[in-house]
Ligand SMILES: [Zn+2]
């Protein structure tokens with residue numbers, strides 16, 4: 001029977017990094033997972049790391065493990081009795097409490113790492129430490145899949161039942177070749193959506209707010225609507241969120257809609273605006289308006305936003321705040 005939040009069918013999202021063999025890549029992947037969890041607002045989550053070495057180190061280790069578990073074979077569960085000769089490392093991953101107890105006394109892979117694997121693991125730890133990523137080396141982390149090499153890790157919470165792994169991953173340098181490709185270094189992680197939601201629920205984490213619309217461009221008439229669509233496309237190409245009317249609302253209804261979606265700015269394109277090539281941009285937060293040229297609109301719009309944001313900083317003494325946080329989208333195509 002699956003544990004809480006551990007469904008037979010589940011969703012996950014993950015990150016895969018191919019072609020990077022350096023320990024810095026392992027640390028980057030782990031840092032990224034941590035940052036995602038932090039930005040969502042997850043607290044009290046432990047990071048466990050381990051190295052399970054390469055096929056070279058595992059030869060000796062496998063021998064030692066078999067020897068150890070053979071001495072305890074009568075106490076092992078049926079699955080693990082079967083695993084003993086085939087793949088004794090999987091016994092370390094068994095969830096049966098009795099087997100877990102036996103596994104505690106088993107030889108540790110870290111004592112069997114070859115020189116290269118050992119050096120790799122030391123560097124992963126060094127990178128994590130240098131970047132303030134707290135971790136605990138836990139020899140019980142072996143991951144359930146055979147294709148892992150060297151680094152393995154899990155982010156674990158004790159707030160969602162006995163098996164609190166929310167995110168797990170590591171390095172799997174042998175996988176691509178095993179599937180018929182060229183030998184390729186690889187590392188990554190998977191993050192279980194259902195388990196993440198369970199944890200967010202347990203911690204009463206607020207869902208992130210949807211990104212607001214930067215500008216709603218109202219329009220009246222076919223040519224005006226066409227212009228609004230072009231302006232919106234240009235803005236989006238620069239990473240801004242822009243909307244215009246596609247359902248034939250009246251101008252009044254369009255403005256009501258812009259207000260409802262919390263658009264930060266609005267502008268209306270009518271026959272006159274098209275003719276003179278200018279329109280009035282309205283800041284929906286403070287109600288101020290400013291005339292703006294439609295030619296090269298995206299750049300001019302961004303200048304106005306920055307200028308208004310800066311004047312806000314001066315009066316509030318908040319210089320140095322990232323402008324991207326205010327604008328929502330990126331400036332000059334960032335993000
Ligand atoms: Zn090795």
Ligand SMILES: [Zn+2]
Nearest residue numbers: 077080094099
């Ligand atoms: Zn077992």
